[in-house]
Amino acid sequence: KAGVTQTPRYLIKTRGQQVTLSCSPISGHRSVSWYQQTPGQGLQFLFEYFSETQRNKGNFPGRFSGRQFSNSRSEMNVSTLELGDSALYLCASSSVGGNEKLFFGSGTQLSVL
C-alpha cells in the first residue's frame, strides 16, 4: 500500500512569490491535514480537509489556503511569500474520524530567499 506522497520535495522561492504544494493521501483515506514544521515552533497545524470541505483550520494568516479534490488529493497554496514561511510542510492523511492515527508524507522543504 503506497504511503502519502508529497511533491515537490524541495522548493526555493523568493519573497512575494506564491507557491503550490501537492499531496496524495493513502488510498481510501478521505481526510488530509497540513502542518508546518520549523525548528523554533515545531509542528503547527494549518488546516484539515475532509470530503473536499475544510473541517478544521489553524491559526495562520489568509495567505495560506488549501483545497481538496474529489479523489482526496490536496493542494496548499501560500501567496505573497515571506522569509518566515521557510519551513518543512507536511501533509498527513487519516481514515474517517481517525485523526489520532495520522500518516505523514516526507514533506516539502520550502526555502524563501
Add this chain to the structure above:
Amino acid sequence: QKEVEQDPGPLSVPEGAIVSLNCTYSNSAFQYFMWYRQYSRKGPELLMYTYSSGNKEDGRFTAQVDKSSKYISLFIRDSQPSDSATYLCAMSESGNTPLVFGKGTRLSVIA
C-alpha cells in the same frame, strides 16, 4: 504557556540504556495521546497511541498517560542506535480534532 511542553534535549545515551521521554500539557480535554518518531529528512511516523489514561506496551516501547497530572511518558528499553531520531508527543481532544504536537526531543543512541 504552550498547550504541550516537551524537553527538546538533545539526549544522548549508550546502547542498551533505558530512555525516558516526557511531555506535559495544559488542556484537560485531551483524550488521545500519541508518540511519533521522526528520522532526519522524513515525516513523523506513529509509534504509540493511547486513549485516556493508562499504560500501553509494544515490544521495547511503553507509553504511559497520567491525566490527573497532565503528564505522558515514553520509555524505550534496550535502546539501539536505530532508535536515534526525534520523538514527538502529540495529543487531541477527539478523532476529529487536530493534533497538537510537542516540539520534539532529539535522541542519540551511541553504539
